[in-house]
Amino acid sequence: MSRSRVGRPSTSEWPTTPPGDPAGAAGETGPRIAVLGTGYLGATHAVCMAELGFTVIGYDVDTAKVARLSVGEVPFFEPGLEELLRKNLESGRLSFTAEIGDVATWADVHFICVGTPQRPSDGGADLTYVDAVVDALIDTGLAPGALVVGKSTVPTGTAAALAARIHAAAPDAELAWNPEFLREGFAVNDTLRPDRLVFGVMPDGAAEARLRAVYAQTIEAGTPVVVTDYATAELVKVAANAFLATKISFINAMAEICDVAGADVLELATSIGYDARIGSRFLRPGIGFGGGCLPKDIRAFQARATELGAADSLAFLAEVDAVNLRARGRAVTLTRSALGGTVDGRRLGVLGAAFKPNSDDIRDSPALDIAAALAADGALVTVYDPAAVPNARPRYPSLNYASSVREAVTGADAVLVLTEWGEFRELDPAALLSYVAGAVMVDGRHALDAARWRAAGWTYHSLGRPAAAPTEADAR
Ligand code: UGA
16 A cells, blocks of 8 residues: 655644544545554554544554454454444545555654553563654654654653654654553543543644644543643553552452451442542452553553652552452452362352453453462363453463353352453342352452342352341341
8 A cells, every 4th residue: 555645734734623524535634644553542543533534544563453453343342443443444534554654654643552561570661562663663754744642651751762763863753642541441432532631742842733633623522631741741641540550459458458347348438439539430349450551550650660769659559569469369268268168179150251341351350360260279160251251261271161151150169250241240140040059159349239149049258348248146
């Protein structure tokens, strides 16, 4: 694929209103957009930029991913994304390529959306993919006045170093840092209707005006914009994830205290959440956080703080991590005790494999970690998840897999809910009784109504709540 720049306005002439031209590429008026990296972040961003009316090319080195996206297949589970992908492919505004030459000089704006995985050595962020894509752009050549926009989660200091490299090779190109806050499962909504936009820019450059042109519809809809420097923009992202992780570990630490005090963490969370200064969101106790972001980001943040000589400032994040991982161990212990002290030789039906519902992502999934630990203890574990089984099967071969709840729980001595899919919340406890060998429920996500399950004859167990409803005799 090759594209010419004939008839394009220069970048300084970008309109301050977005194109919004339903005719698509033929009538293109706004900046041309390249999205580099088509994982969760990049694929969603590319589709949503096309949805906003821009002409967009998504680039990835993974030719299989490019091939699937090009025919309208999203290579991961994300509600609503595939419909929008197909709609925008059909409009002619969106395409995908594995050739950097198709995007480097073509685009006015390059969004960097590649992954920054955890470095095995010290937990820091591996910037290999960010460096590779910036080098590829520089080597191939950027369009005059191009804007490169970083969205990947990076250690603070990365943008300044990249800006120096870009400037040395293409003096009139500019770099901005524009972190992304989308959640898997809500990626389309979070991209089209974000809580805020953060622009990390150099003072006196053209980047702010250009980003305002790109996001004009979002800004028009009332989204607040914070314009700041590179370092702050980079830190906003990791600080937000560190705060969310801390909030979850806080309530899971409270669950540990509730267990020893005989108190109820769910009632505690509800009660403190009514305080508007605390708020109830991200205060759901259970088996803790997983996924490709929170665990990795708090470790990379600590590694960067250590490099900057400020390790003490983030020492608490090591505790956040420890509380989080302890929740998984506590779920294993709870299951053992629910079955009289051992799971060896017992059948367990595990409901949930993804790190959270509405996702097929199993990266650092608490559910699979717990299922694998129980299997290592001798349990015969059968897992069902509405979306994540194809990803889990090759990674966790010690587990058995089922294609329905019924299949997973048939003959089970205990059932564990480890990802709170809507399908599991709606289960009928009385109906399930006829399939299981033992009516023992371990609810790792506080997803079920304990009273309802107990009333149907189940023994119900969860972290941070009394094993049975207190009786008057307990009070005496
Ligand atoms: C997270 C952030 O929420 C996004 O804002 C951010 O953009 C994204 O990381 C990223 O850095 O790219 P995500 O990884 O999709 O998004 O997942 P979350 O919804 O944050 O959930 C993370 C984990 O925390 C899940 O395992 C979930 O089950 C757990 N969680 C969440 C709890 O245990 N309790 C809660 O109250 C909330």
